[in-house]
Amino acid sequence: MKIAIAQTNPKPGDIRRNLEQMLNFMKELKGQTDLLIFPELSLTGYSLKDQLYEVAISPDSPEMKEICQVAKETNIDCIFGFVEAGKGDQIFNSAALIKNGSVSTIQRKIYPTTYGIFEEGKYFARGKKVKVDQIKEFTTSMLICNDVWHPSLAHIAAHQHCSLLVALINSPEGGLGSKFSSAQGWERVGQFYAQIYGCYVVLVNRVGKEDDISFYGNSKVIDPFGQVVVQCPFKDEAIQICEIEYRHVKEVRRVLPTMRDEDIDLTIRHLQDIARSEYEDEK
Template identity: 35%
Template sequence: MFYFAVENPAAFCYNRAMKFNVGLAQIAPVLGDVPANLALHHEVISDARARGVDLLIFPELALTGYGLGDRAYDVAIRAAADDPIFADLLAASEQLDLVTSFVEVDERHRLYISAAYLCGGRLVHLHRKIYLPTYGLFNESRHFTPGGSARAFDTRFGRMGLLICEDLWHASLPYVLWQDGADILILISASAEHGQGEALSTAGKVLSMTRAYALQFTDFVIHVNQTGRDDIGRYWGGSVIYGPDAAVIVQGPRDEAAVVVGEIDTALLAPARRALPLLRDERPDLVIRELRRIAKKERASAERAD
């Protein structure tokens, strides 16, 4: 297995091309049963190590399941080494890099849907879900607080960005991470179908968006989705890795649990960006200027309304 320890993984900067294996753990968590799901994590980690996985990624709320309702308060953990569940996950990251997701509680007893990148027994990056769907069957704002930042981060495999489910439906967030230097976008979901026809398929929409991000940003895009079923609907799996040319590297099955392994070769970034130099030609200064203009216009309109 490709692995070396660094004193501070969060500060380690990638500066050379490399190949590494990514495992997409599209599991079906047991709703509300943290011990069972932690045991499942260890089972999957053991299998992934045997298959030479360097980075293993679990879906949204892999530690708890998604449709928790008021049970969210009972299954929350702290993203700290003195929390026994989180400490267990940190220890597991001594074996391979991990991304997993859980209900996080902070010191003021606010709840977040969070995801952590762990490496070498340390927390490298924590992302709190920013956009909380509160429409249709979804009512996340009843229980959870929205996160307040979207930032890329350095790992031993390169600079990455991490988003959770509804976050990826807002194109501003992948764009921000791309401009912050992310060459690899990790997108995790508990994305469910709701019985619509194919024209309205959630799976089709998500796969179209994630592939579009790979194409537009000439990034690797990894999407890992749950499987199983609860009151929200049927989680369709279909986890995928796209290359920076938007080609499919590997894709998981629909509607069944699996650990799918694909190789990322960061040497593919340079030719993709030579062929399609969107990063070179992007104008973030123009975007910032125009957004400020729009915000100023909206403030003036709101003041007139008052």
């Protein structure tokens, strides 16, 4: 399966401009890729604060239908980030998978980033579920930025036989201080998941600057051996295309059968014991 990663610089709050860029990429890549992946909040931009409510759209919105139409015309499946309008006037930091010309899966960010320079928890409600979907032979899961740093979520995806883990990111270099390299950290965690779970890991970051936040890009695809297959440059918009092969997933999982030997009942028992203990401690 051929995949393309689009490292973009969305204009904050300008859905029309960002949508047109996404649609143009799909048209330009017709016949060159099966799946096109954009970063977190690629439809809206990041630092919008109260304006987030104004740019929120539903899965059946005109914008979503427009993307579905072009996806159908180009025969390209597409993953992108957007602000989702939910029930009860709640909004979510979400990712959409457009497959076969229709909305197939919506994944909501479970842990909105609320530390360091990030304030997502002030605005976004939390997702409740890690979902998977099938794209050709790959069982695919989407995690959004900070969710990747919660290993339990990747583990849940792995228990659902995830073989393609897609991480949509808005990551600045130095967002957590000078002693923490975001670029190195992302590559390390991506390689860890790839090797431990025997899956492809796709990290799609954005570039550009919003307010005082500078996003560095360096999007990449990591194979199940932990090797970087292709990557985008730092700080510049770019598109990279590569082919991923399910035979590599099979090869790694036969050599290192982590999930075959994983005892989910043991994990559940321990977590239940820990939860009960913490509940008792608060009495």
